[in-house]
Amino acid sequence: MSWRKRVRAFAPVIVACTAVLSAAQAHAFSLDDVTARAKTLADKPYTAPASNLTPEFARMQFGDYIKIQPRREAFEWNDQPTAFRLGFYHQGMQFSTPVKINEIVGNGPNAKIDEIKYDSRRFDFGDLKLERSATHNLGYAGFRVLYPINEPGKLDEIMSVLGASYFRVIGKGQVYGLSARGLAIDTGLPIAEEFPAFREFWIERPAAGDKHLVFYALLDSRRATGAYRFDLTPGEDSVLKVEARVFLREKVTKLGIAPLTSMFLFGPNQQRDPYNFRPALHDSNGLAIHAGNGEWIWRPLNNPRNLAISQFQVTNPRGFGLLQRGRDFAQYEDLKDRYDLRPSAWVEPQGDWGKGHIELVEIPSPDETNDNIGAFWTPDQLPPKGQPLKADYTIRWTMNERGIIERNLAWVKQTLRTAGEITQANLIRHFDGSTGLVVDFDGGPLASLPAGALTPQVSVSENATVIEQTLQPNPVTRGVRLNLRVMVKDPSKVVEMRAALVSGGKAVSETWSYQLPPFSVTRQ
Numbered sequence: 001m002s003w004r005k006r007v008r009a010f011a012p013v014i015v016a017c018t019a020v021l022s023a024a025q026a027h028a029f030s031l032d033d034v035t036a037r038a039k040t041l042a043d044k045p046y047t048a049p050a051s052n053l054t055p056e057f058a059r060m061q062f063g064d065y066i067k068i069q070p071r072r073e074a075f076e077w078n079d080q081p082t083a084f085r086l087g088f089y090h091q092g093m094q095f096s097t098p099v100k101i102n103e104i105v106g107n108g109p110n111a112k113i114d115e116i117k118y119d120s121r122r123f124d125f126g127d128l129k130l131e132r133s134a135t136h137n138l139g140y141a142g143f144r145v146l147y148p149i150n151e152p153g154k155l156d157e158i159m160s161v162l163g164a165s166y167f168r169v170i171g172k173g174q175v176y177g178l179s180a181r182g183l184a185i186d187t188g189l190p191i192a193e194e195f196p197a198f199r200e201f202w203i204e205r206p207a208a209g210d211k212h213l214v215f216y217a218l219l220d221s222r223r224a225t226g227a228y229r230f231d232l233t234p235g236e237d238s239v240l241k242v243e244a245r246v247f248l249r250e251k252v253t254k255l256g257i258a259p260l261t262s263m264f265l266f267g268p269n270q271q272r273d274p275y276n277f278r279p280a281l282h283d284s285n286g287l288a289i290h291a292g293n294g295e296w297i298w299r300p301l302n303n304p305r306n307l308a309i310s311q312f313q314v315t316n317p318r319g320f321g322l323l324q325r326g327r328d329f330a331q332y333e334d335l336k337d338r339y340d341l342r343p344s345a346w347v348e349p350q351g352d353w354g355k356g357h358i359e360l361v362e363i364p365s366p367d368e369t370n371d372n373i374g375a376f377w378t379p380d381q382l383p384p385k386g387q388p389l390k391a392d393y394t395i396r397w398t399m400n401e402r403g404i405i406e407r408n409l410a411w412v413k414q415t416l417r418t419a420g421e422i423t424q425a426n427l428i429r430h431f432d433g434s435t436g437l438v439v440d441f442d443g444g445p446l447a448s449l450p451a452g453a454l455t456p457q458v459s460v461s462e463n464a465t466v467i468e469q470t471l472q473p474n475p476v477t478r479g480v481r482l483n484l485r486v487m488v489k490d491p492s493k494v495v496e497m498r499a500a501l502v503s504g505g506k507a508v509s510e511t512w513s514y515q516l517p518p519f520s521v522t523r524q
Contacts, residue, residue, distance in 0.1 A: 034228070035245045046249060058092075071123060082206040084146065087144045088116075099141065099201065141163070145157070145232065149172050165182030165196050169232065172234075179261045181256075188374065196220065196226065224246055227245040229243040246391070281334070289312055290318040295511060304518075308515070313357045320375065324344050410479065434485045437486070441482065449503060454508070464497070467487050498512065498514075
């Protein structure tokens with residue numbers, strides 16, 4: 001697997017905690033054990049980790065780092081009847097401090113916990129010219145989970161945990177794309193972002209026949225600690241259940257729960273690179289939200305000229321995610337990176353999360369090597385010191401984006417953007433300085449509604465005026481197409497737009513929420 005697209009997004013992994021759990025537990029290991037450690041850690045001053053890398057590994061470039069691969073014959077659990085296997089990531093580059101990885105064997109009072117010790121013989125170093133002594137005091141930077149998800153008996157990597165609190169998961173037929181994180185602190189602010197990191201892991205050895213894998217993680221950073229339980233079930237859609245308990249050491253300006261991180265460079269809704277053969281280049285092309293009041297919102301992504309922060313006030317969100325809508329290869333034309341096979345990640349909170357907002361962060365990026373999109377939940381109220389913030393949720397990694405949205409609602413299939421035009425008397429097109437937007441709605445009740453039963457509800461912010469608005473059937477998709485032309489008043493300011501389809505006074509589509517970033521409109 002390739003991590004070339006993620007190297008700039010990862011902060012150094014923090015060194016493993018020195019406290020050791022007893023190998024002979026008096027009770028079954030659980031999230032409560034990790035929560036107690038996180039609380040104890042939060043009551044102590046933060047200790048910044050120190051790198052233990054030798055010069056050879058500290059100076060290593062990414063092209064050399066990815067040459068270090070786990071040996072298949074040295075996978076953990078090769079000698080066990082489980083279908084799961086563990087491989088490990090080696091330290092190197094900015095992964096400068098080791099994480100401690102423990103194995104839990106058995107359950108109940110007889111459970112045994114042992115550290116999985118670092119062994120350089122687990123790795124193939126390729127053609128790297130390294131002195132054997134350079135690895136003597138190093139360790140693991142993270143781990144990967146393997147399971148036969150595509151063909152019986154053939155191992156596939158289905159989860160990767162590497163760098164800070166980042167992890168990625170895929171389902172059947174998918175390739176790695178966007179990432180998730182354990183926690184985000186001060187993302188998108190004009191101050192340095194803090195990257196909490198998983199210090200230590202406890203992984204339960206699955207029994208023969210188990211279809212899921214459970215592991216725990218201890219998180220630490222300057223202003224927060226956390227305890228996490230993960231339950232991974234691979235499948236057509238791989239599902240990760242997360243239980244998080246977060247303690248604050250110090251006050252934070254912004255806390256991001258269930259954060260997702262992705263990449264959007266360009267697509268049909270934004271002018272593309274004229275020197276790139278691809279029609280679109282992104283891991284995700286929109287933020288979907290299922291609000292507590294039942295409204296569904298779709299926000300197409302941008303690669304703005306300047307940092308853009310969008311907030312969606314939601315009480316008790318039912319779901320949100322960064323999605324990759326559009327699965328036709330012709331939409332990407334990329335045989336190497338297969339953006340058509342990259343999954344969407346859909347977060348479903350368990351229980352009520354209260355008042356807060358879902359935040360979208362869009363960062364300017366000149367190329368696809370940077371993760372420039374972030375989305376997360378931010379609660380209005382944070383717990384006092386000593387009390388945990390509890391957040392339980394599932395993340396579904398899927399290519400069935402339509403299956404997320406309620407079937408009785410139409411969804412936004414695509415958003416196209418163009419220079420606004422009018423047709424002159426001589427039938428020659430004339431560009432009049434406006435911006436044209438084409439929104440295709442599909443599915444739900446659209447194919448069965450009689451002609452004229454639909455009405456578009458469109459609104460724009462004060463920095464633009466709608467000068468044309470038409471709705472027409474789309475016989476190709478059996479949906480409808482909304483055509484808009486807007487005149488932007490001040491191109492240096494943002495324009496917010498919303499549109500939905502209404503029939504009989506009731507919304508029959510999700511809400512299209514679109515933003516024209518500043519300086520994204522060129523006057524003709």
